[in-house]
Amino acid sequence: MSFNRRALLTALLAGGLSPELLALGLPADGFAADAPELAPLRGLIGERLDAQAVIEGRLPAGLRGRYFRNGPGLMQRGAQRYRHWFDGDGLVQAWTLADGRASHRARFVQTEKFRAEQQAGRFLLPAFGTAIPAERPVRGPDSVNTANTSVLMQGDHLYALWEGGSAYELDPVTLATRGVKTWSPELRGMPFSAHPKVEPDGMVWNFGSANGRLALYQIDAGGSVRRHALLDDVATPAMLHDFAVSQRHLVFLLAPIQLDMAAVRAGQSMLEAMRWRADQPTRVLVIDKADFSRRRVFEMPACHIFHFGNAWDDGSLLRVDYVQGAPLPEFNAGAEKMMRGQRNSLEASTPRVLEIDLQSGRLAVSMRDEAVEFPAVDPRVVARRHRFVWYPTAIDTGARWGFNGLMCLDIETGARERFSFGTDVVVEEHVLVPRPGSAKEGEGWLVGMGYDVKRRRSFLSVFDALRLADGPLARAWLPYGVPYGFHGKFQAA
Amino acid sequence: MKKTLATAALITLLPLCSQAADVTLEVEGLDTSRLAGGALMVAVYTEPASWLRQPQVGRRFSLEAAKDGKLTVVLKDLPEGPLALSLFQDVNANGRLDMNPMGMPIEPYGFSNNASGNFGPPKFEQAVVTPVAGTSLKVRLN
Numbered sequence: 001m002s003f004n005r006r007a008l009l010t011a012l013l014a015g016g017l018s019p020e021l022l023a024l025g026l027p028a029d030g031f032a033a034d035a036p037e038l039a040p041l042r043g044l045i046g047e048r049l050d051a052q053a054v055i056e057g058r059l060p061a062g063l064r065g066r067y068f069r070n071g072p073g074l075m076q077r078g079a080q081r082y083r084h085w086f087d088g089d090g091l092v093q094a095w096t097l098a099d100g101r102a103s104h105r106a107r108f109v110q111t112e113k114f115r116a117e118q119q120a121g122r123f124l125l126p127a128f129g130t131a132i133p134a135e136r137p138v139r140g141p142d143s144v145n146t147a148n149t150s151v152l153m154q155g156d157h158l159y160a161l162w163e164g165g166s167a168y169e170l171d172p173v174t175l176a177t178r179g180v181k182t183w184s185p186e187l188r189g190m191p192f193s194a195h196p197k198v199e200p201d202g203m204v205w206n207f208g209s210a211n212g213r214l215a216l217y218q219i220d221a222g223g224s225v226r227r228h229a230l231l232d233d234v235a236t237p238a239m240l241h242d243f244a245v246s247q248r249h250l251v252f253l254l255a256p257i258q259l260d261m262a263a264v265r266a267g268q269s270m271l272e273a274m275r276w277r278a279d280q281p282t283r284v285l286v287i288d289k290a291d292f293s294r295r296r297v298f299e300m301p302a303c304h305i306f307h308f309g310n311a312w313d314d315g316s317l318l319r320v321d322y323v324q325g326a327p328l329p330e331f332n333a334g335a336e337k338m339m340r341g342q343r344n345s346l347e348a349s350t351p352r353v354l355e356i357d358l359q360s361g362r363l364a365v366s367m368r369d370e371a372v373e374f375p376a377v378d379p380r381v382v383a384r385r386h387r388f389v390w391y392p393t394a395i396d397t398g399a400r401w402g403f404n405g406l407m408c409l410d411i412e413t414g415a416r417e418r419f420s421f422g423t424d425v426v427v428e429e430h431v432l433v434p435r436p437g438s439a440k441e442g443e444g445w446l447v448g449m450g451y452d453v454k455r456r457r458s459f460l461s462v463f464d465a466l467r468l469a470d471g472p473l474a475r476a477w478l479p480y481g482v483p484y485g486f487h488g489k490f491q492a493a
Numbered sequence: 494m495k496k497t498l499a500t501a502a503l504i505t506l507l508p509l510c511s512q513a514a515d516v517t518l519e520v521e522g523l524d525t526s527r528l529a530g531g532a533l534m535v536a537v538y539t540e541p542a543s544w545l546r547q548p549q550v551g552r553r554f555s556l557e558a559a560k561d562g563k564l565t566v567v568l569k570d571l572p573e574g575p576l577a578l579s580l581f582q583d584v585n586a587n588g589r590l591d592m593n594p595m596g597m598p599i600e601p602y603g604f605s606n607n608a609s610g611n612f613g614p615p616k617f618e619q620a621v622v623t624p625v626a627g628t629s630l631k632v633r634l635n
Contacts, residue, residue, distance in 0.1 A: 134609075137603075137607070137609035137635045138609070139598070139602075139609070139635045140597045140598070141597075143635070185585075185599075186591075186593060186594070186599075187593060187594070188593055188599040189593050189595075189597050189598075189599050190593050190594065190595060190597075191595070208595075210595050211595065211596075213595060215594060215595065228594075230594040230595070261612075264612070265611065265612065
């Protein structure tokens with residue numbers, strides 16, 4: 001340790017900062033003073049995290065593999081802070097689980113933007129929700145790609161995903177950045193969304209959207225592009241985050257979000273320039289997987305959706321489950337308050353199942369009122385009939401921000417099972433990990449992360465996915481807190 | 494007297510006769526993973542009206558001498574005075590700046606003055622430079 005670093009540490013420790021807070025990049029600046037559950041949004045400053053976790057309870061012997069997560073990890077450089085949660089530079093985490101032990105590693109994705117700004121010590125490029133004047137040429141989406149939203153594992157290849165540009169390939173063991181992924185030469189620099197759907201046989205479906213146009217990709221388990229297409233007549237919204245795949249269809253809910261190009265040219269961020277047109281419908285775009293030119297469009301009242309659980313065809317009925325959120329402007333205002341360390345009173349996002357009668361064109365939506373987000377299904381039922389959806393949920397959280405529990409919803413019967421960690425824990429996305437040797441949907445573990453507000457530490461939690469109410473089988477505690485992530489995937493060893 | 498006149502005429506005509514210059518161009522930012530078989534394409538414009546439409550001069554250079562993503566070339570016999578350059582690394586040597594299906598360029602490109610546009614190419618006025626004898630132009634491709 002150099003003298004300077006030691007002197008800095010001593011000074012920080014004398015000021016009452018623990019090494020955990022140091023890892024969180026938390027100087028005593030009063031950030032989130034009135035909302036300690038938001039403290040992880042202070043962000044890191046580019047450092048690497050490595051730790052062996054302390055196990056509480058017992059990790060299942062059969063749970064072996066790596067759990068990768070991605071999310072915005074750096075929020076601020078010097079006095080300049082991103083305004084929106086979605087702006088943060090991608091921090092990929094890997095939990096390695098084996099033999100009852102858990103280790104954690106986190107690395108920033110070394111995007112072109114991150115490397116240049118890390119070197120400069122300040123932001124040089126516009127962010128999605130923060131209008132930072134460009135000090136480097138912006139030659140396309142990849143100039144501002146933060147690779148901060150999700151991950152995709154394909155064979156031994158790990159990708160950090162954004163939604164507006166290319167995937168970045170990382171080394172799955174070291175998390176070192178290998179570089180921008182080009183699926184085929186003509187697809188260089190194309191938007192590749194952060195929500196690819198992987199069918200049980202490994203077939204990957206994904207999309208990308210830019211300037212109102214929609215690109216579709218079908219990539220096989222070996223990473224070869226089977227098909228790609230550009231639909232230039234579907235008028236995609238200015239933000240399109242996720243989609244659903246059934247046995248026969250690709251399903252998009254196209255919210256009425258327009259981009260005010262004059263505002264963008266005048267220097268507003270992309271997000272600030274988005275206009276919500278409540279008077280216009282959300283369009284339901286259904287595309288035949290076998291023939292992208294066979295498309296149907298239905299309409300429903302304006303609504304905004306970030307995430308889908310799954311979709312399946314049942315004769316001429318197409319069923320899609322998703323989470324409906326607040327209209328985009330309200331969501332953005334809430335996300336900006338969060339980034340200032342303040343609570344918001346955002347309308348809760350809640351579960352939906354949409355039933356589309358492809359013959360009659362009739363739509364029916366069933367709604368529930370639990371506050372949820374980040375829906376997950378068993379990877380064995382993607383693009384097939386499914387019964388269970390798991391979500392983080394908020395149970396009696398009062399004015400506090402964030403989820404504090406988990407819910408399993410049986411969409412066949414409407415039955416639900418829940419668990420609450422109480423008021424001092426923020427629960428993040430959890431994913432289903434099938435138990436080796438099992439075949440039935442839901443047989444396995446629910447694995448995800450959380451943050452203990454009082455202890456100021458992040459943890460991994462493991463549940464029996466069909467017995468949530470029993471509480472976690474195990475928690476693996478880190479000696480530090482980690483900025484909240486968005487999405488993850490588990491790869492069994 | 495006759496000789497003096499001739500000399501005067503020669504001096505007067507000299508600028509007209511030598512309306513051509515050699516300009517050294519230092520290019521950096523070549524994609525070193527895609528050098529093989531490619532070329533550096535340089536287009537020279539002297540008029541705003543023909544900017545990115547009709548170059549006065551077009552040149553193609555081999556990338557064989559490129560080192561660390563850098564290549565220095567000499568643009569010979571360029572028109573004197575202000576000019577603007579657009580250049581790109583023609584990775585597949587098809588003579589075109591290739592685009593992906595969304596219409597985004599997929600080969601490294603750049604402009605003199607390292608000009609960059611806002612949602613589109615830069616204007617001629619942003620890229621225009623007046624070469625000075627003995628100094629080279631530097632362009633970074635992105």
